[in-house]
Amino acid sequence: MGSGESLVQVQRRLLKDKELKIRKALDRLREKRRLLGRQRRRREFPVVSMVGYTNCGKTTLIKALTGDDAVRPQDRLFATLDVTAHAGWLPSRVAVIYMDTVGFLSQLPHSLIESFSATLEDVAHSDLVVHVRDVSHPETELQKATVLAALRGLRLPAPLLDSVLEVHNKVDLVPGYSPSGSQAVAVSALLGHGLPELRARLEDAVLRATGRQVLTLRVRLAGAQLSWLHQEATVQDVDVIPEAGAADVRVVISSSAYSRFRKLFPESASQ
Ligand SMILES: Nc1nc2c(ncn2[C@@H]2O[C@H](COP(=O)(O)OP(=O)(O)OP(=O)(O)O)[C@@H](O)[C@H]2O)c(=O)[nH]1
Ligand SMILES: [Mg+2]
Structure with a gap:
């Protein structure tokens, strides 16, 4: 003392x-x-990471996709300094987790670099990366280059880097916009334009990335197929055909589970 x-x-x-x-x-x-x-x-749900230049509309897009009021978009730098996760559903009722990330900047303040990279570590562990772009911004091409360079710096697994889905946001501010010759999906996160198409594309990409497919299988009700599918896949819909003593079952199933299914129940047919 x-x-x-x-x-x-x-x-x-x-x-x-x-x-x-x-x-x-x-x-x-x-x-x-x-x-x-x-x-x-990670064990339970596919993870989709939203990345993009700051202010491009990541948080707004996640909100639009999940209808979650808790995700409040903010029109200022680094409104979201921590990575946040929000659950959403794809058309086939597969649940996904959308990870919101901190927006990229060309010249990141030195004091923020560490928190910034820490929040992006999760991106490498996701199943799909979505690159959101503000196509109404005069420097949208430069922003794209900045983001792609930063993504390369994260040393993502090659399949993840190769499958990046590009979303062109804020098309409501660019009358008559259509993405030129690319695979990009044009949306307005704010007005909800283009979201059905985006959801379909997300589903495709997520299923492919996680080695799953949506199938309708004809199974005999007397057999063990239905309970097997309930255990080994995600059953979405069961359409019973009483006169056939069978049902058409729509499932989301991994490739490995599907080949086991075919071995176990060679009599079941894909519709
Ligand atoms: N006109 C228009 N504005 C949008 C659209 N999407 C987002 N915005 C606006 O753009 C601003 C930034 O949106 P955010 O969702 O916060 O952007 P962000 O990418 O999450 O930004 P950071 O978290 O800072 O990286 C907000 O004012 C939004 O309302 C859109 O489709 N059209
Ligand atoms: Mg944000």
Whole structure:
């Protein structure tokens, strides 16, 4: 204790030390929970990461796709400094997790580089990367180049880098816009234009990336096929045909499960 310190000052100092310890422990806990959450999510759902230049509309697009009011878009730099995850459903009722990321910038302030890269580590573990672009921005091509360069810097697995889905956002601000000769999907996240087409494209890409397909299989009701499918695949719809003692079952199934199914039940036909 310093000679000039009063009792109140000592208590304050001790409390400060304690607060620091608690804060550190909280940070560790938060990190641990984040990692656990990430592992859990990855096991259960395909993960789609939204990346793009800052202000291109990532958060708005996720909100439009998930209808989640909790995702509040903000028109300012780094409105979202942490990576956030939101669940959405694809047309075949496959659930996906959309990961919101921090927007890219050409000249990132040095003090932010570390948090920035930390939030992007998750991108490498996703099943699909969606590159959102603001096509109404005068520097949209430069922004695209910046984002692609940064993505290359993340050393993503080649299949992930090769399958990046490009979304051209804010087309409501560019009358008569149509993406020139590319595979891109044109949308207005704000007005909801182009979302059905985007969902279809997302589904295609997600199923392909995760080695799954949507099939309708004719199964005999007397056999074990239906319960097998319930266990090994995602059953979406069962259409019973009483006179045939059978059902048409629509499933989302992995390639490996489908080949096991065909071996086990060679009599079942794909419709
Ligand atoms: N006109 C129009 N504005 C849009 C569209 N999508 C997003 N915006 C607006 O663009 C601004 C930025 O949108 P955000 O969704 O916050 O962008 P972001 O990519 O998440 O930005 P950061 O998190 O900072 O990287 C907001 O003011 C949105 O309302 C769109 O399709 N059309
Ligand atoms: Mg955002």
